[in-house]
Amino acid sequence: MFTLLGSDRGNGIAPNRREILRAGGLGMLGLTLPRLLELEAMARVSGQDANDLPARVAKCKSVIFLFLFGGPSQLETFDMKPDAPEKIRGPYRPIASRTPDLRICEHLPKMAAISDKYTVLRTLSHSFNDHSGGAHYLQTGKRWHVPIGGGFAPTPKDWPSMGSIVEYVDQGKGALEQTLPSYMVVPNSLGRLQEDGQYPRPGEHAGWLGQRYNPLTTRIDKSSKTDNPYWRDCSDEELTYRISGLGFQEGLVIDRMNSRRTLLSQLNRQLKAHEERTRDDQKTGFSKDLDVFRQRAYALATSESAQRALDIKQESAAVRDRYGRHLFGQSSLMARRLVEAGVRFVTVQYDCVDGYSWDSHRNSDDVKKHLLPTFDQACSALLEDLEQRGLLDETLVIATGEMGRTPTANAQWGRDHWSTLFPAVIAGAGVPGGKVIGKSDKDAAYALERVISPEDLTATVYHALGIDPDLRVLDVQNRPTPIVDGGRPVFELWS
Numbered sequence: 334m335f336t337l338l339g340s341d342r343g344n345g346i347a348p349n350r351r352e353i354l355r356a357g358g359l360g361m362l363g364l365t366l367p368r369l370l371e372l373e374a375m376a377r378v379s380g381q382d383a384n385d386l387p388a389r390v391a392k393c394k395s396v397i398f399l400f401l402f403g404g405p406s407q408l409e410t411f412d413m414k415p416d417a418p419e420k421i422r423g424p425y426r427p428i429a430s431r432t433p434d435l436r437i438c439e440h441l442p443k444m445a446a447i448s449d450k451y452t453v454l455r456t457l458s459h460s461f462n463d464h465s466g467g468a469h470y471l472q473t474g475k476r477w478h479v480p481i482g483g484g485f486a487p488t489p490k491d492w493p494s495m496g497s498i499v500e501y502v503d504q505g506k507g508a509l510e511q512t513l514p515s516y517m518v519v520p521n522s523l524g525r526l527q528e529d530g531q532y533p534r535p536g537e538h539a540g541w542l543g544q545r546y547n548p549l550t551t552r553i554d555k556s557s558k559t560d561n562p563y564w565r566d567c568s569d570e571e572l573t574y575r576i577s578g579l580g581f582q583e584g585l586v587i588d589r590m591n592s593r594r595t596l597l598s599q600l601n602r603q604l605k606a607h608e609e610r611t612r613d614d615q616k617t618g619f620s621k622d623l624d625v626f627r628q629r630a631y632a633l634a635t636s637e638s639a640q641r642a643l644d645i646k647q648e649s650a651a652v653r654d655r656y657g658r659h660l661f662g663q664s665s666l667m668a669r670r671l672v673e674a675g676v677r678f679v680t681v682q683y684d685c686v687d688g689y690s691w692d693s694h695r696n697s698d699d700v701k702k703h704l705l706p707t708f709d710q711a712c713s714a715l716l717e718d719l720e721q722r723g724l725l726d727e728t729l730v731i732a733t734g735e736m737g738r739t740p741t742a743n744a745q746w747g748r749d750h751w752s753t754l755f756p757a758v759i760a761g762a763g764v765p766g767g768k769v770i771g772k773s774d775k776d777a778a779y780a781l782e783r784v785i786s787p788e789d790l791t792a793t794v795y796h797a798l799g800i801d802p803d804l805r806v807l808d809v810q811n812r813p814t815p816i817v818d819g820g821r822p823v824f825e826l827w828s
Contacts, residue, residue, distance in 0.1 A: 393762035393797040395672045398495070398680045399665065399712060399732040402468060402523060402534070403691030404755065406738035406748050409438050409700055411453045411756040412777045421740050421776050424697060432767045440705040443713035444758075449767040450716050450725075451760035452826055456771030456780035457733065459787050462752040464692065465534050467735030468523060472496075472536035472680070474791025474817050479535075486533050491540030493806075495794050496678035498816050500539070500546045502800055503677060504625075512636040514629060515677040516546075519574065520553040520664040523682045529558065537680055541809045545625040548680065549633075551643070551667075552577040553660060561686040564703040566658035574643045574667060576633060642674035643667070652718070657710040665711040669718055672728055677798070683708070691734055694747045708732070716760050725761045729797045731790075733757035740776040754780055757790065762797045764826045788820025796822035 406423075408414060413427045413436040427436035430448040437445045461470050461477065465485040469477040475492035493501070496516035500508070503515040524534040539546035551574040555562050562571065633639045641647060645663055648670070656662035661683050668679040685692055693700050712732055719725040737755030738748030754773055760766060772782040792802040795817065802820060805813040 393729045393799070394727040395676065396495070396499075396678045396729045396731065396794060396798065397665075397668045397672060397715070398472075398678070399683065399708075399715075399730070400468075400472065400523070400680055401683045401691050401708065401732065401734040403464065403685040403689070403693070404467070404734040404736035404738060404750065404752075405691050405704070405708075406693065406700070407455075407755050407773070407777050408738065408740065408748070409697065409705070410441065411435065411437055411758070412455050412754075412773055413438060414775065414777050417740075417776055420742055423742065424746065425701070432769060434769050438705060440701055441709045443709045447713055447716060450720065451730075451758050451766050452764055452768040452770060454757040454759060454770050454785055454790075454823065455773055456783050457755050457757055457785050457787070457790065458780055459736075459752050462736065462750050464735060464750075465536075467752055468534045468536040470536075470787045471733065471735045471790070473540075474788045474820055476787075477535065485535075487535040487538050487540075489541060490809075491535050491538060493539050493542040493546065493816070494537050494548075494680075495791055496537070496548055496680060497539035497542055497546040498795070498800065498804075498806075499678045499798065500548075501542060501806065502804075504546070509625065509629065511675065512632050512639045513642065513671070513674055513676050514549045516548045517671055517676050517678075518548040518550040518680045518682060519667050519671070520551055520660055521682060521684065522550045522577065523684060525552075526555055526562075526684050526686045527688060537682070542806065549629070550577045551575060553664075555686065559687075561690075561703075562660040563683060563686060563690070563707060564659060567660055567663060569646055572645050572660075572663055574645060576643075638674065642670050645670070655710075655718070656714040657707060659707050659711075661707045662711040662714070665715045666718075669715060669722075669724070672724065673722070692750075693738065694743070694745075694749055696745050696747045697742075712758065719761065726763060727761075729762035729764075729794065730760040731757060731794070733790075737777075740778040751778075754778060757785075759793075759826060770823065770825055783825075785823060786820060788817055789823055790820070792817045792820035793822040793826065796824075 408421070408423050409425055413425070414422050415427050415436065416422070426439050428439045428442065428445050430437045430445040432448040432453070435448055435453060437448065459467070459470055461467055461481065463481040466477040466479065466481060469475070469491060472494045473492040474495065478490055479488065500514060500516040508515050518537050522533065523537055524530070524532045537548055553562065553571060553574065645653070645667055648666060653663065653666065656666040661681070664681045668681050671679050683691070689695055690699065691704060716725065716730060719728055719730070734755060736750055736752035739751045742748055754777060770783055771780060771785060773779065774781055795802045802817045802822065804816050806816060808814040
């Protein structure tokens with residue numbers, strides 16, 4: 334008996350191209366072109382020369398992506414230059430860590446104390462010196478098609494995010510039968526809390542891959558236009574982590590439903606109304622995506638386990654205090670809860686609610702008072718918590734922004750955009766930690782060794798998850814398209 338991917342092959346090697354094409358021609362297992370492309374990629378990897386493969390293959394079930402939107406300064410975080418002129422080195426001083434050659438900021442003491450649990454990629458770099466374009470680039474691994482100055486909002490032509498590719502792969506394996514999706518974004522879609530929410534940002538969405546692969550996104554409101562919940566303690570009444578868009582109208586409250594029948598009836602009425610308003614979109618495939626959404630929404634709304642995972646109050650006061658009661662801390666904790674519940678890719682958005690935040694043009698005061706302390710508390714708590722629960726080895730944690738800051742400060746002691754050099758923190762998934770990869774020049778302006786592109790970072794994430802970076806999916810014109818264009822995993826992370 335011939336089994337395409339079963340144990341009858343015995344050697345664990347993916348089928349070759351001839352076997353795949355023969356199976357596809359015979360219609361075995363209902364093989365579709367996207368699945369054929371995926372299997373072909375598997376076959377291609379199995380045929381690689383062993384010398385070209387990393388000595389240590391990462392094993393990873395999930396990813397937590399801490400996205401520090403606005404661009405943290407390399408000189409105020411993980412690439413300090415205390416011997417540089419004052420105008421470059423900045424107002425803060427380095428402190429000792431557990432990692433040789435890592436000069437870490439004095440306002441990151443908790444991260445310094447556990448630096449043996451993570452590796453710093455010091456030399457990320459790209460040339461799209463723009464927030465929206467950078468946000469797209471770092472979350473997708475693809476340069477944004479909108480030129481600098483040409484717009485700031487998501488478009489249907491955007492590249493699929495890493496999380497959306499994970500959702501795509503998992504849906505192909507039957508993940509729609511699971512209660513929770515493979516991809517979620519917390520606490521809000523990027524840009525929703527900035528001013529009145531008129532600045533939605535690209536990068537986290539599925540783009541041309543289709544709405545069915547968009548993240549399931551939670552929603553946390555702020556108390557006023559000028560409020561910044563990332564910089565203050567949040568109450569339990571605020572931290573509801575409602576699912577954004579679960580009902581297309583306000584008022585679908587899942588925890589007050591008395592029966593599944595009542596819920597399904599209410600959900601169907603809202604979906605029907607939405608279908609009538611969007612009938613023209615059906616010819617583009619919206620109807621099929623809506624059916625998928627209907628399945629996922631119903632599963633979520635009727636699942637006690639899903640509701641429990643999204644209930645931050647299930648955590649003890651001590652654990653919540655450890656992460657910090659601010660929005661970034663509680664959302665990092667929520668990411669851990671979601672990973673525990675089976676979500677494969679969770680993005681935690683640290684948004685620039687006031688329009689600046691990590692985008693520290695004006696001065697460095699907020700960096701010292703709010704940004705570094707909240708990140709220090711939440712990220713260190715997350716890494717330690719994952720380790721104590723036995724989850725760190727199977728969870729890849731990434732913390733980065735979309736750019737760095739100019740080496741020379743401006744007149745107000747702020748720093749401007751600088752995508753040429755910026756760092757990332759990488760932990761878990763078998764990464765040993767206690768290392769620094771890449772070397773910058775004396776001013777933290779340019780990389781001297783090991784330039785790492787967004788494509789490389791994206792390929793690293795896929796490699797860690799067991800997804801072939803050479804996997805091809807069909808674009809809007811039904812052309813097989815690689816999910817990463819030219820990136821190569823940073824294999825040194827596991828050496």
